[in-house]
Amino acid sequence: xxxxxxxxxxxxxxxxxxxxxxxxxxxxxxxxxxxxxxxxxxxxxxxxxxxxxxxxxxxxxxxxxxxxxxxxxxxxxxxxxxxxxxxxxxxxxxxxxxxxxxxxxxxx
Amino acid sequence: xxxxxxxxxxxxxxxxxxxxxxxxxxxxxxxxxxxxxxxxxxxxxxxxxxxxxxxxxxxxxxxxxxxxxxxxxxxxxxxxxxxxxxxxxxxxxxxxxxxxxxxxxxxxxxxxxxxxxxxxxxxxxxxxxxxxxxxxxxxxxxxxxxxxxxxxxxxxxxxxxxxxxxxxxxxxxxxxxxxxxxxxxxxxxxxxxxxxxxxxxxxxxxxxxxxxxxxxxxxxxxxxxxxxxxxxxxxxxxxxxxxxxxxxxxxxxxxxxxxxxxxxxxxxxxxxxxxxxxxxxxxxxxxxxxxxxxxxxxxxxxxxxxxxxxxxxxxxxxxxxxxxxxxxxxxxxxxxxxxxxxxxxxxxxxxxxxxxxxxxxxxxxxxxxxxxxxxxxxxxxxxxxxxxxxxxxxxxxxxxxxxxxxxxxxxxxxxxxxxxxxxxxxxxxxxxxxxxxxxxxxxxxxxxxxxxxxxxxxxxxxxxxxxxxxxxxxxxxxxxxxxxxxxxxxxxxxxxxxxxxxxxxxxxxxxxxxxxxxxxxxxxxxxxxxxxxxxxxxxxxxxxxxxxxxxxxxxxxxxxxxxxxxxxxxxxxxxxxxx
Numbered sequence: 001x002x003x004x005x006x007x008x009x010x011x012x013x014x015x016x017x018x019x020x021x022x023x024x025x026x027x028x029x030x031x032x033x034x035x036x037x038x039x040x041x042x043x044x045x046x047x048x049x050x051x052x053x054x055x056x057x058x059x060x061x062x063x064x065x066x067x068x069x070x071x072x073x074x075x076x077x078x079x080x081x082x083x084x085x086x087x088x089x090x091x092x093x094x095x096x097x098x099x100x101x102x103x104x105x106x107x108x
Numbered sequence: 109x110x111x112x113x114x115x116x117x118x119x120x121x122x123x124x125x126x127x128x129x130x131x132x133x134x135x136x137x138x139x140x141x142x143x144x145x146x147x148x149x150x151x152x153x154x155x156x157x158x159x160x161x162x163x164x165x166x167x168x169x170x171x172x173x174x175x176x177x178x179x180x181x182x183x184x185x186x187x188x189x190x191x192x193x194x195x196x197x198x199x200x201x202x203x204x205x206x207x208x209x210x211x212x213x214x215x216x217x218x219x220x221x222x223x224x225x226x227x228x229x230x231x232x233x234x235x236x237x238x239x240x241x242x243x244x245x246x247x248x249x250x251x252x253x254x255x256x257x258x259x260x261x262x263x264x265x266x267x268x269x270x271x272x273x274x275x276x277x278x279x280x281x282x283x284x285x286x287x288x289x290x291x292x293x294x295x296x297x298x299x300x301x302x303x304x305x306x307x308x309x310x311x312x313x314x315x316x317x318x319x320x321x322x323x324x325x326x327x328x329x330x331x332x333x334x335x336x337x338x339x340x341x342x343x344x345x346x347x348x349x350x351x352x353x354x355x356x357x358x359x360x361x362x363x364x365x366x367x368x369x370x371x372x373x374x375x376x377x378x379x380x381x382x383x384x385x386x387x388x389x390x391x392x393x394x395x396x397x398x399x400x401x402x403x404x405x406x407x408x409x410x411x412x413x414x415x416x417x418x419x420x421x422x423x424x425x426x427x428x429x430x431x432x433x434x435x436x437x438x439x440x441x442x443x444x445x446x447x448x449x450x451x452x453x454x455x456x457x458x459x460x461x462x463x464x465x466x467x468x469x470x471x472x473x474x475x476x477x478x479x480x481x482x483x484x485x486x487x488x489x490x491x492x493x494x495x496x497x498x499x500x501x502x503x504x505x506x507x508x509x510x511x512x513x514x515x516x517x518x519x520x521x522x523x524x525x526x527x528x529x530x531x532x533x534x535x536x537x538x539x540x541x542x543x544x545x546x547x548x549x550x551x552x553x554x555x556x557x558x559x560x561x562x563x564x565x566x567x568x569x570x571x572x573x574x575x576x577x578x579x580x581x582x583x584x585x586x587x588x589x590x591x592x593x594x595x596x597x598x599x600x601x602x603x604x605x606x607x608x609x610x611x612x613x614x615x616x617x618x619x620x621x622x623x624x625x626x627x628x629x630x631x632x633x634x635x636x637x638x639x640x641x642x643x644x645x646x647x648x649x650x651x652x653x654x655x656x657x658x659x660x661x662x663x664x665x666x667x668x669x670x671x672x673x674x675x676x677x678x679x680x681x682x683x684x685x686x687x
Contacts, residue, residue, distance in 0.1 A: 028230040036226075060231055064238035067231045071215045074260065075230035090260075091225035102222035 021045075021053040022081035026072045028060045033092045037076035040093035048105050080104075124331040127175070127247070127283040130168025131161070133350030137326060137335040142307055147277050147284040149304040151296045152311030157322060157343055158287040159184070160196065161311065162249040164347045165285050167198045169247045170208035175283075177247035178210045178239040182255035185213045196347050210239040216259025223261040229269040233276060240280065248277060248284040257298050274303045295327065306330045312338070321460045321496070324350055340496060344466040360509040362386070362564075367479075367514055370409030371402075373583035377559055377568035383540055384564060385478075386512040388505050390485075390535060392519040393544030398555050398574055398581075399518035400424075402542065403481045404433040404440060405581050406516055410479045411443035418477040419451045420468065422487040426451040437580040450475055456487045461500050464488060468504065472513065479514045485534070486520040498534065505537050539563045544574065547586075547595045554595035557583065573599065 025041060027034035038057065045053045060067050060075070070079050074090040080103055089102040100106040126140035135141045142148045142165070152158050166177035181189055189211065190200040203209040212235055240248065253270065260266050277284045286304055288296035295301045301308055308327040315321075324341045326334040341350040366381040375382045383389055383406075391399045407417045421429060429451070430440045443449035452471055456464070472480065482488070489497045508515045517538070535541055540562040547556045555574040559567040572583040573595045587594035587602045594602050 026231060028234060031230075033226050033228070040225075060234045064234045067235045067238075068212065071217075073214055073216065073229055073232040073235070073256075074227045076227065077231065086220065088221045089224050090221055091223050091227040094225035098222060098224040102224060 019052070019083050021049050021083065022056070023053060024056045024058060024070070024079045024081055026058050026060060026067070026070070026075060026077045026079070028075045031075075034076050036092040036094065037078070040096070040099070041078060044093070044096060044099055044103075048100065078102075126332070127169070128173060129165045130172050131164050131348045131350065133339070133341065134324075134348070137324075137339060137350060138307075138329060139333055142283055142285070143329070143332070144283050145278065145281040146306040147274050147286050147304045148307040148309065149286050149288055149296070149301055150309045150311065151288040151290055151300070153290040153313060156290075156311040156313040157341075157348065158311055159189075159251050160193065160343055161309075161348055162251050162285045162287055163189070163193045163198065163200075164196065166209060166247055166249050167193070167200075167203065168347075169283075170203055175246035176208050176210075176243040177249065178212065178236065178243065178245045178282075179249045179251065180236060180239070181211065181213045181251050182216065183252055185215070186211045189213075195345075196343070197345060198347075207243050210243045210245065212236070212239050214255075216255055218259050218261075221259065221261070227262070227265060229256075229266075229273065232269075233273065237280075240282065246282060248280075248282045250284065250286045252287045252289060254288055254296065254298050254300065270300070271303050307332075311341075340461065340500070342463065342466050345470055349466075349469075360386075360506065361512065363512060368409050368413075369402075370405035370407075371581050371583060373572065374402075374557070377570070377572065377583070378540070378562055379565040379567055381565075383514060383562075385514055386509055387539035387563070388508070388515045388517065388537060389540040389542070390517045390519060390538040391542045391544060392521050392535075394521050394546060397544035397546055398557075398576055399520070399544055400429070400483055401433070401436055401438070401576055401581060402544070402557075403483050403516050403518055404429070404436075404438045407449060407479065407481055408433075408438050408440060408443070411440075411448045414448070415478040416475060417443070417449045417479045417481065418471055418475055419449060419481045419483070420471075421451060421453040421483050422456045423484060424453070426453050435578065436576045437578050450477070456490060461488070461496055465500055465504065469507065472507070472511070477513060479516065480508060481516045481518075483516075483518045484520050485517040501534055502537060535561075547573075549595065550598040550601075552596045552598065554599075556586065556595060 023041070023045070025038060027037070041055060045055065058066050060072070067073075070077075070086075070088075072079075076090070076092060078089040078093060078099075080087040080089075087102060087104065089099060093099050097106075125144040126135075126138070126142065127144040128135050128141035129138075150158050150161050163179065166179055169175035169177050179189070184192065186200075193200055200209065200211070204211055214232065214235070236248070239245065253273075256266055256270075257263065274284075274286075286300065288298070288300040290310075291297035291299070295308060295310065305328075307329045310325045310327050312323045312325070313321075314323060322341050322343065323338045325338045326336065339350050341348055343349075363385040365385040366383065367385050368382040369375050369378065389406075391402050393399050403419075407419060410417050419429070424432070426444070430444060433440050440449060444451065450471070452467070454464075454467070468480075485501075505515065517534075519534070538561075541560040543558050543560045545556050545558075547554045555576075556571045557574040558571045559569070561567075571586055573586045575582045575584055584599075587599040
């Protein structure tokens with residue numbers, strides 16, 4: 001599996017091979033957009049990062065103070081904490097191509 | 109020291125409740141402040157003071173009106189913000205610690221963000237809501253929400269969300285200030301005025317003849333009357349100060365205490381006791397008529413009484429003034445050394461009117477002088493246009509009067525123009541107006557001083573000759589006589605002439621008197637002679653009379669004797685007793 005990912009990844013990904021991807025999805029309650037984003041995210045991760053990703057869901061309605069730390073204003077926002085640098089993807093992640101580019105899984 | 113302006117319910121502004129901004133002067137223009145519970149748009153170009161405006165609104169609310177606030181910054185982080193407003197004396201960190209103000213820096217970095225579908229700004233709402241709840245905010249500032257346009261990719265969503273945000277702010281009933289960058293041809297670059305329609309304030313930073321001035325205008329204020337002029341404003345040590353003419357009003361006290369002019373005879377021209385304390389005095393005249401000397405005399409006298417003085421010089425340096433005044437026997441050196449007299453010398457063109465105002469305000473507030481000299485006012489006038497200068501001056505005079513500071517202005521009049529036609533019509537602001545003029549006559553130039561007006565006292569209407577010598581300032585009576593006003597050498601000559609004439613007249617009078625005396629004496633002696641003649645005549649007559657009597661008595665006696673001797677009988681008839 002790892003090998004397959006490696007092969008399909010751009011060269012820049014090679015060095016991050018061993019790292020686990022830390023992804024954080026900010027939502028505000030169970031809105032349709034949030035639910036769609038989560039579903040889309042899981043689908044993309046399973047396909048491209050299977051076995052080496054970790055998704056954390058932060059519901060800002062439950063803890064509004066967390067929005068500040070990652071400078072979140074849009075909902076839903078996906079933050080790639082690791083590998084660095086931090087990337088932010090806003091929207092319901094329905095545009096898979098752009099998500100891949102945004103996560104640096106595919107060159108723009 | 110700041111005046112807390114309480115919102116006054118006025119008939120005109122009934123129906124709309126206002127939140128006092130606490131920005132000095134603004135609440136007067138808006139009739140009480142910004143619309144309470146509604147958003148106000150403050151727009152202007154970069155560096156016009158939008159952020160400071162918003163911050164002061166928030167800080168005053170928190171400190172003066174018990175209205176905590178939230179500052180949501182999109183451009184500067186908390187650290188920078190705190191640093192930037194510290195210059196206005198706002199201790200943001202302390203206010204945050206005391207939960208009076210909540211700061212939230214929203215950083216939007218376009219390069220970090222990519223868009224992948226539908227989104228909304230719910231997280232921003234959540235942050236704002238949280239911040240509002242954390243301090244119980246009644247005021248909110250969004251500075252500058254337009255940064256979102258640069259940071260977020262989908263403008264259509266953004267616009268919809270902003271519309272929702274402003275509606276939400278209204279729902280929360282917070283008084284909000286939203287800042288916006290000035291756009292070309294529109295108030296804001298992204299047309300924020302579309303969403304915020306209640307109140308729009310435009311800030312401007314204009315450079316006119318290399319001098320910049322800040323101005324403010326209330327473009328729109330729904331449901332309320334407001335001043336529509338452009339008002340100059342300044343950013344000083346303790347915040348923004350808008351300069352509406354009526355800021356302090358005309359309710360300052362009027363002292364009946366008098367202060368000496370420093371020149372005895374001038375005091376006597378002003379009903380014997382000098383200027384009123386806390387009044388404004390203007391001395392105008394052409395170049396070299398002694399305006400500064402008059403100011404210096406006033407200052408020296410005040411310093412001698414132990415009063416603190418502030419000398420604002422726009423033309424000469426401190427050393428130059430001290431030296432020049434020494435030459436006419438006025439010692440400003442000692443009070444300047446002891447700190448009783450403070451010089452503030454600066455070229456008027458070095459900065460705009462507003463900064464001059466700030467500088468003067470600051471100096472007055474720090475030094476607390478009893479007397480302020482502004483020399484010359486006319487130089488300051490070159491900095492702005494007439495209207496501006498007048499409004500600034502009005503404010504300045506109000507400011508001085510409210511503090512019972514006696515103000516002495518000098519003003520240079522253009523040669524040739526009528527002196528009574530005063531500069532920018534400031535004379536109406538002055539209580540006492542002294543006129544200095546050059547009187548040219550007989551190949552000389554002499555200075556004349558007259559009191560053109562002096563409110564509230566019976567003043568002299570005479571022109572005096574104003575003479576500067578090493579002994580100081582002297583006011584002399586001018587020569588008035590023979591229908592001419594003479595000064596200087598011609599006066600002296602005329603006076604000498606008069607004296608000579610007088611002497612001649614005196615001598616002549618004495619001569620006449622002597623002649624009269626002589627005449628009287630002559631008559632007197634004639635009378636004596638006549639009287640002596642009369643007496644002699646009378647004497648003679650009297651003697652003749654006596655002789656006659658004697659003679660007649662003697663003849664009677666003789667007859668009787670003879671009869672007796674003749675033994676004659678008694679004559680029977682007297683008539684024929686002759687025999």
